[in-house]
Structures are given as C-alpha cells and as structure tokens.
Amino acid sequence: MRFGFWDQKKYFERTALLNNVPQLRWVTIERTGTPDKRLYPIVPALIKSLTDPLTDREKYAGTYMPEKPERYIFEGTYDEAVEFFNATERVESADAEISIYTDGSPIIPPTEARVAKMLTGTSLSPDTVVTDARGEPVKFSRYETVTVEKVAVIGAMAGCKPEYMPVLLAMAEQGGGSTNCPGTSSSIGTVYIVDGPIAGEIGVGARHEFLDYGNRANVSLAKAARLMTINFGGCIAGIKRTDAGNPLFAVAAEDTPNLPPGWETVGEEFGYSRRDSVLVKTSHRGFGVNEFAPGASRRLQDGIGSIADDLGVLGKPGPHNVLEWLAPRIAPLKMNSGHTFFIVPNLAKPIGEIFPTKKAVYEWLFNNFKATIRDYQRHGWWEFATAIGDRTEGTNQWGYTFNELYEKFGDDYKIPIFGSRDPKENLIVVGGGGADESIWHFNGGRGTAVGVDRWR
Amino acid sequence: MKRLFEIVLAALLPLGVTLAFAGTPAQAADEAEEPVHRFLNPQGIPGPVEVRGLAPRLDTIKGKTIYIAVCEAGPQTGPFLEQYLKDTYPDTHWVRIQHNGFGPTNPAEDGELLAKADAVIGGQSW
Numbered sequence: 001m002r003f004g005f006w007d008q009k010k011y012f013e014r015t016a017l018l019n020n021v022p023q024l025r026w027v028t029i030e031r032t033g034t035p036d037k038r039l040y041p042i043v044p045a046l047i048k049s050l051t052d053p054l055t056d057r058e059k060y061a062g063t064y065m066p067e068k069p070e071r072y073i074f075e076g077t078y079d080e081a082v083e084f085f086n087a088t089e090r091v092e093s094a095d096a097e098i099s100i101y102t103d104g105s106p107i108i109p110p111t112e113a114r115v116a117k118m119l120t121g122t123s124l125s126p127d128t129v130v131t132d133a134r135g136e137p138v139k140f141s142r143y144e145t146v147t148v149e150k151v152a153v154i155g156a157m158a159g160c161k162p163e164y165m166p167v168l169l170a171m172a173e174q175g176g177g178s179t180n181c182p183g184t185s186s187s188i189g190t191v192y193i194v195d196g197p198i199a200g201e202i203g204v205g206a207r208h209e210f211l212d213y214g215n216r217a218n219v220s221l222a223k224a225a226r227l228m229t230i231n232f233g234g235c236i237a238g239i240k241r242t243d244a245g246n247p248l249f250a251v252a253a254e255d256t257p258n259l260p261p262g263w264e265t266v267g268e269e270f271g272y273s274r275r276d277s278v279l280v281k282t283s284h285r286g287f288g289v290n291e292f293a294p295g296a297s298r299r300l301q302d303g304i305g306s307i308a309d310d311l312g313v314l315g316k317p318g319p320h321n322v323l324e325w326l327a328p329r330i331a332p333l334k335m336n337s338g339h340t341f342f343i344v345p346n347l348a349k350p351i352g353e354i355f356p357t358k359k360a361v362y363e364w365l366f367n368n369f370k371a372t373i374r375d376y377q378r379h380g381w382w383e384f385a386t387a388i389g390d391r392t393e394g395t396n397q398w399g400y401t402f403n404e405l406y407e408k409f410g411d412d413y414k415i416p417i418f419g420s421r422d423p424k425e426n427l428i429v430v431g432g433g434g435a436d437e438s439i440w441h442f443n444g445g446r447g448t449a450v451g452v453d454r455w456r
Numbered sequence: 457m458k459r460l461f462e463i464v465l466a467a468l469l470p471l472g473v474t475l476a477f478a479g480t481p482a483q484a485a486d487e488a489e490e491p492v493h494r495f496l497n498p499q500g501i502p503g504p505v506e507v508r509g510l511a512p513r514l515d516t517i518k519g520k521t522i523y524i525a526v527c528e529a530g531p532q533t534g535p536f537l538e539q540y541l542k543d544t545y546p547d548t549h550w551v552r553i554q555h556n557g558f559g560p561t562n563p564a565e566d567g568e569l570l571a572k573a574d575a576v577i578g579g580q581s582w
Contacts, residue, residue, distance in 0.1 A: 001576075002578040003581065004580045004581065020507055021508055023510055029581055035533075050513060050522070051513055054512070054513055060507060077492055081509060084495075110495055110498065111494070146502025154498055227498065249513045281499055398485075
C-alpha cells in the first residue's frame with residue numbers, strides 16, 4: 001500500500017495504473033503538522049490496508065482495455081456547444097469550479113468544418129499519431145496518445161489559424177504545455193520560442209509585448225498549449241496539477257534581425273541552422289524580472305550614474321557589461337542550474353560588443369559566479385537531492401557528486417551558480433522591443449528543441 | 457350546418473395545435489434555422505494496461521518483516537513513522553529504507569524488498 005498527500009490522489013491513481021496496479025490501496029496524510037497530529041493517526045489505516053482481505057476487484061489480473069473516446073463529444077447547436085465546453089466541476093483543493101475542457105476562458109467549439117480547415121495547415125493525414133523524433137508515440141500524462149486530428153481540434157478551440165498547425169504539432173511532440181503533469185504546478189511556467197522562417201510566416205511577435213497579449217499567434221498558440229495539457233492528459237487544475245500554479249505562459253520569437261553581430265539564434269544554439277524552423281520549450285523553476293530604472297543602463301554605457309559608480313567605471317564610456325552588475329544580485333533561486341535571460345535588443349547590444357557570441361557570455365557566467373557547498377547545503381534542495389548513505393546527486397563537470405565534493409574538498413568548495421556541468425545550460429533570448437530597461441531572468445535550465453518542418 | 461361546422465373545426469384543430477406549440481411565425485422560423493453540429497472530441501486516447509492483482513494480505517503483522525519505504529525531502533516522516541511502529545507493534549520486524557527526492561515509484565522493482573519483505577508501506581511525504 002502507499003500513503004500520500006490528500007490533494008495528490010489523482011496522481012497516485014495515475015501512477016498506480018501506469019505501474020500495473022490500479023487497485024493499490026491508498027491512505028491520505030496531511031501536508032502540515034507535527035507527527036502526532038499528521039502521521040500517527042493514520043497508522044491504524046496503514047495496518048488495515050496490509051491486513052484486510054482482498055476484494056475480487058483487487059485480485060483481478062488481466063488486460064484493462066479503456067474505452068476509446070468517441071470521435072464526437074457533443075451534438076447540438078453552436079450556443080449549446082459553447083455551454084458544453086464551458087462546463088466545470090467542483091475541485092475541493094481549489095475550493096472552486098474548475099473548467100473540464102478549457103483553461104477557464106471560453107473556446108471556439110470545434111465543428112467538423114473548423115477542424116477540417118485547420119487540417120489544411122499540414123500535409124499529414126488526420127489519423128497520424130503524434131510521435132517524437134525516434135518515432136515513439138508521445139504520451140500525455142504518461143499515458144494518453146493523440147493524433148494530428150486531435151491537435152487540429154485543439155487549434156480550432158484556441159482560435160489558431162491553419163498555418164499554425166506545424167507549430168501546434170511541434171508543441172504536441174513536446175508533450176503540450178504543462179510544466180509537470182501529473183504533478184505540481186510549482187514552477188514559474190513555460191515559454192516557447194518559435195525560431196526560424198515559420199516565426200515570420202505566421203507572425204509570432206518578437207518585439208513590444210512579445211511575452212504579453214495582443215498578438216494572435218503568440219496568444220492563441222499559448223492557449224492551445226494549455227488546452228493540450230488539459231485535454232490530452234486530463235491535467236485539470238486541482239486534479240492532476242496542484243500547487244500555486246504557473247503564472248507565466250507565453251509564446252514568443254527571438255528578434256533575430258536585432259541580435260548583436262555574431263550572436264547565435266536560439267535555433268542555432270540547439271544545433272539547427274537559420275533555415276530550419278524550430279520550437280524551443282523552456283520550463284522555468286524560479287522567477288526574477290530585473291527591470292532597471294528608466295535610462296539607468298544607458299547611463300552605465302555613458303559612464304555616468306549609480307550602476308557605473310558601482311562597477312567602478314564612472315567617467316568611462318562603454319561598452320560596459322550590465323550583467324556584471326546583475327549577476328551577483330540574482331538571488332540563487334536554484335544554484336547549479338542553467339538560467340535563461342530574455343534581454344531587450346538595446347541592452348543586448350553593448351553586451352554583444354564585449355562578448356562576440358552568446359557562448360562567450362555563458363562561459364563568463366559559469367566560470368565567474370560561484371557558491372560554496374555550505375551555501376548549497378542551506379538551500380533546501382540539498383536534503384531533497386542528496387541522501388544519507390543512499391542515492392546521491394550527480395553534479396559538476398568533473399563527475400563528482402555533492403557528497404564526494406564535500407568529503408574531498410570540504411564545505412568551502414565552490415560550485416557554479418549558472419549551470420551545473422556545462423555553460424551551455426544557460427540561454428539568452430533577445431527580444432521585447434525598443435526600450436532598454438528590461439531583462440527577465442529565470443532559472444531551471446534552457447529547455448528542449450524540436451524541428452517544426454517535419455510537421456508541415 | 458352544425459355538421460359543416462364540426463368538419464371545419466376538425467380540419468382546423470391540428471393547425472391550431474401546431475401554431476400553439478410553434479409560437480409566433482418568426483420564432484418558428486428562427487428555431488427551424490438553428491443548425492445542429494457535431495463537435496469533435498479533444499481528449500487524448502488511453503491505451504491498454506496489463507493489470508496485476510494486489511499481493512496477498514497478511515493474516516497478522518506479528519512476526520512479519522514489513523518495510524517502510526518513504527520518499528521524502530529530509531527526515532520529517534520516515535524516522536518518526538519507524539519509531540512509532542516499533543513502539544506500537546513490537547512483535548513486528550520493521551525495516552526503513554529512505555529514498556530522498558521523488559525516489560523509486562515501484563517498490564516491486566526493488567530487489568531487497570522482493571527478497572526480504574512480507575509487506576511494504578510506501579509513501580511520499582514531505
């Protein structure tokens with residue numbers, strides 16, 4: 001039997017099914033409280049689970065064949081369909097009515113005609129199963145698979161245009177928009193970067209408000225990714241996704257024409273050429289928007305103002321590296337992992353005059369900003385990842401685990417903040433308009449990339 | 457005359473009933489034009505699963521070896537549970553394995569448990 005948190009029952013049921021024991025007995029435990037209040041009271045139920053005789057259902061061994069969902073989910077007028085798809089259910093852990101089929105905002109009901117129109121955006125047949133690059137069917141919530149038609153249904157619901165289909169299918173190839181399903185929505189969220197020719201073909205924004213609303217491609221594609229999460233794997237808030245939620249969910253493009261000379265595009269960073277259309281999916285853990293006062297970074301480049309004073313370059317015009325001021329101030333939200341920076345072009349330009357490539361920036365960050373093992377041990381992640389006499393966490397570029405580093409070099413040993421084994425765990429995306437105040441920073445790695453062209 | 461009246465009334469009666477239920481002519485036109493569609497299903501497709509029956513239950517926990525395998529972030533559950541069980545059920549042999557982080561999800565894949573345990577209490581709690 002197993003015990004676990006009361007609001008994670010659906011995760012448990014899904015995990016038990018995927019481990020071939022859907023009838024596994026389960027006891028809930030509270031998240032907080034001293035052992036005498038949260039732990040000892042469940043002990044009788046634990047013992048009972050081990051000793052109560054099995055029912056016939058619990059003894060069953062054989063093939064569980066779930067019913068394949070009907071191709072059509074509803075028949076009625078358009079207005080009736082709007083109400084159907086807006087249906088909600090009461091979710092106890094959310095203490096709210098939560099949408100069953102949508103992200104909470106209304107969708108466009110997917111008629112056959114609308115879906116057929118969406119399917120004109122790809123040459124693939126509707127019954128093609130969505131697979132990864134190895135040809136393996138992609139599994140949502142580690143279980144359900146989908147077809148090209150299902151992705152077209154989602155695209156129609158989200159208000160996407162048919163020409164968005166290759167990007168939608170690439171999103172499905174990457175498992176839809178969830179940061180973790182089934183699981184906790186405890187990270188900051190997901191940002192997709194659409195790179196290469198298709199970004200311009202379908203009009204994905206790269207400049208003002210590129211992480212915001214207003215652009216149909218950016219916003220409807222982000223909505224579609226959320227709808228995939230909800231419908232493809234049943235990842236409904238409070239059911240199979242629990243926690244505070246992911247506040248950031250965006251689709252954007254990099255402002256390639258305004259990259260500093262010599263800097264790689266996001267697609268090139270993942271091994272593609274500028275002729276390839278690519279979709280990068282980042283899932284960030286921590287969040288840190290770093291916005292300077294208006295004109296502060298320009299003053300730095302002119303050698304005046306407080307930041308110039310801080311860096312010791314008063315009276316000396318730039319180029320100056322604003323990351324030299326920023327990096328030590330970034331709270332180590334999760335040390336020893338890759339970080340992503342979204343930098344507006346006017347801020348990237350002077351950095352590009354100092355570092356000829358993005359790779360050079362990553363190497364500078366990786367090699368120059370460190371924390372001690374002692375700092376890491378006081379971080380909360382230490383006891384999560386490491387163990388006393390048990391599994392240890394692999395770590396640095398020399399192949400030592402944290403425990404080995406600690407035993408060999410002591411707790412003053414320094415580990416990188418920006419990355420774990422490789423500077424290229426970091427990522428820079430240039431975009432966001434003409435101002436010079438903003439760098440958005442997140443940690444949690446650089447994400448993954450897939451080619452979009454195979455879905456055309 | 458009376459017979460003629462009855463014939464006309466019988467002929468008009470179905471028309472009257474129809475109009476009564478159809479509402480006004482404008483409403484009838486609107487309802488008749490409201491098309492009905494079929495809407496496609498956005499939900500994913502589940503596949504087959506080979507189900508194993510649960511392991512047989514214990515007739516008693518006395519004299520048995522029961523493993524406690526709790527995935528946790530730091531020792532806030534496992535050691536307390538182990539001590540409490542030892543104190544409360546001293547005739548049972550309790551063995552605790554600690555897995556940090558998310559740990560293994562399936563004790564049935566753990567060789568030590570399969571070889572030595574009469575039962576397993578698994579858990580995820582931090």
